[in-house]
Amino acid sequence: MGATLRALRALVLLLGFYLLSLLLLAALVGVDIAAFRWGHGPAVAKLGFVTVLLAVPVVRGMFMLRTPRDEDGPGIDVTEADEPRLWALVREVAAAAGTRAPDRIRLTGEVNAAVSEDPRLLGLLPGPRRLYLGVPLLTGLTQAQLRAVLAHEYGHFTGGDTRLSALVVRGRVQLGRVIAQFHERADGKVAAERAKQERASAKRVARGKKAKKVDASGSGVSYRMMAAIYDQYAKLYLRASLSTARAQEFAADQVAARIAGRDAMAATLREIPVLSASHDFYLDSYATLGLGARMLPPRGEFFGGFGKLLTARAQELEGLRTELPKEPASPYDSHPPIAERVRRIEALPADGRADEATGPALAVLTDPARTLAALEDAVLTDEVLGYGRATGWPELLDASMASGLSSAQTPVHRVLAARTGQPATLAALLEVVDAGGLWQLAEQLPLSAEAKAARGRAFREFARPVLHRSLRTMVLAEFSARSLLTWDFSWSGPAAVRLPGEAAATGAGGQNPEEALEAALDAALADHPDTTALRALLPPAPQPV
Structure with a gap:
């Protein structure tokens, strides 16, 4: 289609808007004329008021020059x-x-x-x-x-x-x-x-009456x-x-x-x-x-x-x-x-x-x-x-991850805060686990309908992944708060966390910090939870000056 025909089409489309507006205005005027000719009473005045209100946006749109x-x-x-x-x-x-x-x-x-x-x-x-x-x-x-x-x-x-x-x-x-x-x-x-x-x-x-919908x-x-x-x-x-x-x-x-x-x-x-x-x-x-x-x-x-x-x-x-x-x-x-x-x-x-x-x-x-x-x-x-x-991308990553971990609100954070009435902390969660309240706390997590209907071991299998993600986040936040975490920056893949002690990890026959953390998390979330290994990995709380 040549430029002339395209210009003609654009002009016709624009004129169509004005034609439509004029037809609607004519229809509103026709309604008013019919109402005044055959109608009577307040209803006619009300109809005329409504048609004027409907005509205002049409006229304003037409005269947007x-x-x-x-x-x-x-x-x-x-x-x-x-x-x-x-x-x-x-x-x-x-x-x-x-x-x-x-x-x-x-x-x-x-x-x-x-x-x-x-x-x-x-x-x-x-x-x-x-x-x-x-x-x-x-x-x-x-x-x-x-x-x-x-x-x-x-x-x-x-x-x-x-x-x-x-x-x-x-x-x-x-x-x-x-x-x-x-x-x-x-x-x-x-x-x-x-x-x-x-x-x-x-x-x-x-x-004292019932409210209407x-x-x-x-x-x-x-x-x-x-x-x-x-x-x-x-x-x-x-x-x-x-x-x-x-x-x-x-x-x-x-x-x-x-x-x-x-x-x-x-x-x-x-x-x-x-x-x-x-x-x-x-x-x-x-x-x-x-x-x-x-x-x-x-x-x-x-x-x-x-x-x-x-x-x-x-x-x-x-x-x-x-x-x-x-x-x-x-x-x-x-x-x-x-x-x-x-x-x-x-x-x-x-x-x-x-x-x-x-x-x-x-x-x-x-x-x-x-x-x-x-x-x-x-x-x-x-x-x-x-x-x-930041002085470099690695510093930017470290600052970002530290900020994110310090403000993280996992499902366990929310349930624990509601249960204790206090800000959720890792120490408070471990106390609940040691007191035998882990699975009662898990029942309050936002789980699927199938998980909530399960009982015993089946319920624990449903809840354990949610608990694991939340607990890992809380542990990393604790390390980060003590400035013990670093992150490996990469342009080609996701950032990788470097746990405390990773630089001096043991050889092939030992257990590196990541493996040790996963084993400690598994123990804390076992059918019969044990937080000993996890507590041993955590940094000591700062002593008051």
Whole structure:
């Protein structure tokens, strides 16, 4: 579909919103006319009041004349003086695509690249252009793949997609605004009716009568019915606009393959979902590891550590490049499935450009370390930036694990605190065990229905894993509180705990600290519990000064 036809479709969809609104207003006016002609009494006035209330969100939605501008989001703008190599590459690819280069480049903290334009007259005239480049994306791509990303984004410029988006966005925003207003008013009616019924119920109770059940589900029905009408048109609008958006993605992929090469574009499409999943994992497991301890990675490493993770897990990530998503992320995702996009690109004839620009894309930046540090200042909140800085990742891990263990609340913690009325401690738990109360305490744990129905040995087998996890956590917390625990940091796997005495563990014929701890835990949770071995492993309590 050409740009003219796509513009016509976008315009028709937008006009459809206004037509629907006019029809609904006409229907409301018709109801009022019929009521005043054939009705009489207070009911007519009440109906007229209701139709006016229903008309207000419709009229407000129709006269939302200004399309909200996109928020830039957190990031750093870079000038040509800041990043001459990046700007040279951006202009080179723009010239190859036959389009005007962006006026601004903004570096962000996301695994994403995007372009936008602020056109005039609803997209009829061009406007300033912006390019958004995620630094984590640059971290994981080669320079050839970066060219492919830029060429794909410029494909949206050459196809007029960024200019036409003003029409599509305006309709989407107006529909969302009207629907939100109707739902907001419906929720307000429900809340008011619920409060009214609760007050009436309280008065009945005060008079010694039985309280009535509060049910406000019937309130706001007219508002929800109006919202449902717009919901149906919104679904049609999204399906129609998304079919166009997905066609635009395929067309932009073809532009990228022509400029950057077939193999580079196919490799880029395979790489982006891998980088996205890896970055999510990195943020959860590494970058934000110390937030609970109010500690950040070393300066520049909040984003900079991502490259180390990719290097350490290169073999693991290789398998993900062949497992491409075959369905869109959601029914309303503007991008087609990655698997289909790759299939179309790899079906193109070979162009002999497989080995171009294999260096890391991050190298196009003048000073990557400086950029990574500046990005932290732009993306992280002022509160987080006020946290302390670890001298290295191992220190960050130690601080995080110590903080987590000190605040751990296992099922045994909660049951023990409820039983004793005091904060749960390992010493208190061992006293309960020595007094023969372990299995009575276990009966209060949140177990499955099958476990709760079991008796005797069967019940103990169900409860023992929960007890074991909780008791181990409490023991590790005790070691940590005495600064006796360290953790082995790894980019390629989960952290491993190093128990006291592990550095001087006995030979093959002896028992290392991990084995000794497991044996002591097993003894404390046996059918006939014995805490002697566990108490022998624990550090002595600090003596009062």
